[in-house]
Amino acid sequence: MKLWFRKVSVVLVAILTLGLYIPPTYADAETPAKKEVASPKEKEDTYISTEAVIPEEELTLEPQSNDYLIDVLTERAKEQAVTKLGPKIATKVEDEFAAVILPGIEEVITNLLEEAEEEVPYYEISEQPAAGYGEKIFHLSDYRTKEEIARFDVRREKRPGEGYWFNFHYHLSEDGFEKHHEIGEIYWDKNTPPKWMA
Numbered sequence: 240m241k242l243w244f245r246k247v248s249v250v251l252v253a254i255l256t257l258g259l260y261i262p263p264t265y266a267d268a269e270t271p272a273k274k275e276v277a278s279p280k281e282k283e284d285t286y287i288s289t290e291a292v293i294p295e296e297e298l299t300l301e302p303q304s305n306d307y308l309i310d311v312l313t314e315r316a317k318e319q320a321v322t323k324l325g326p327k328i329a330t331k332v333e334d335e336f337a338a339v340i341l342p343g344i345e346e347v348i349t350n351l352l353e354e355a356e357e358e359v360p361y362y363e364i365s366e367q368p369a370a371g372y373g374e375k376i377f378h379l380s381d382y383r384t385k386e387e388i389a390r391f392d393v394r395r396e397k398r399p400g401e402g403y404w405f406n407f408h409y410h411l412s413e414d415g416f417e418k419h420h421e422i423g424e425i426y427w428d429k430n431t432p433p434k435w436m437a
Contacts, residue, residue: 305359309352312379315364316348316391317341319377323368323393325436332405332425340407343422344391347409351379351389362388370436376407388412391422395432402429 320341321329329336352359363382369375374392381388390410397403405425410416 305352305356308359308362309349312352312359312362312364313345313348316344316377316379319364319366319368320344320391323376323435325433327433327437328405328427328435332427335425339423340425343407347389347391347420347422348379355388368436371434373435386412387416390416393435395427401426403427403432405432 320336324332324336352362355362358381361381361383363380365375365378365380368377372395374394376391376393378387378391379389380386389412392408392410394406394408395403396406403426405427407422407424408419409422410418411420
């Protein structure tokens with residue numbers, strides 16, 4: 240289980256950070272430590288022009304395709320869902336979670352983002368699931384307006400004679416977040432499950 244989480248985390252971090260940071264290049268970057276420090280005006284003249292080093296066509300950042308952005312947001316959503324469970328719960332339900340819930344979340348996120356079309360570059364997945372007994376897994380929002388598009392939750396349900404179930408569902412802004420849209424359920428046990436993220 241831990242190996243699976245580790246592999247997923249490494250892949251997600253690599254995808255999310257790939258090409259996001261390019262260190263600046265200065266002409267005096269390798270000067271000896273004893274050299275006198277230049278004044279701000281003198282230092283301005285020592286920067287290397289990017290035009291001399293990088294061709295102009297490579298300087299412009301190409302917008303990412305919606306397919307790429309959908310993949311990144313979907314992976315981020317799945318990562319948050321795994322984080323929400325925590326190791327104590329994930330160890331027991333990992334097979335069913337991977338087979339039913341994660342594909343369900345991926346399908347819903349993909350459909351929402353495909354409908355959004357040109358808005359996709361402005362969408363984000365919230366970073367912190369609710370710990371303890373809170374239901375929140377993550378929210379899908381427009382970071383420009385801070386408007387929530389969808390809320391993904393998991394609720395604990397104790398059913399008489401059966402025990403505890405985890406009900407994964409989402410709410411949409413279009414109906415005022417009132418309606419529960421089902422993703423799937425996982426049976427826990429007759430014993431009380433640990434807190435989320437424990």
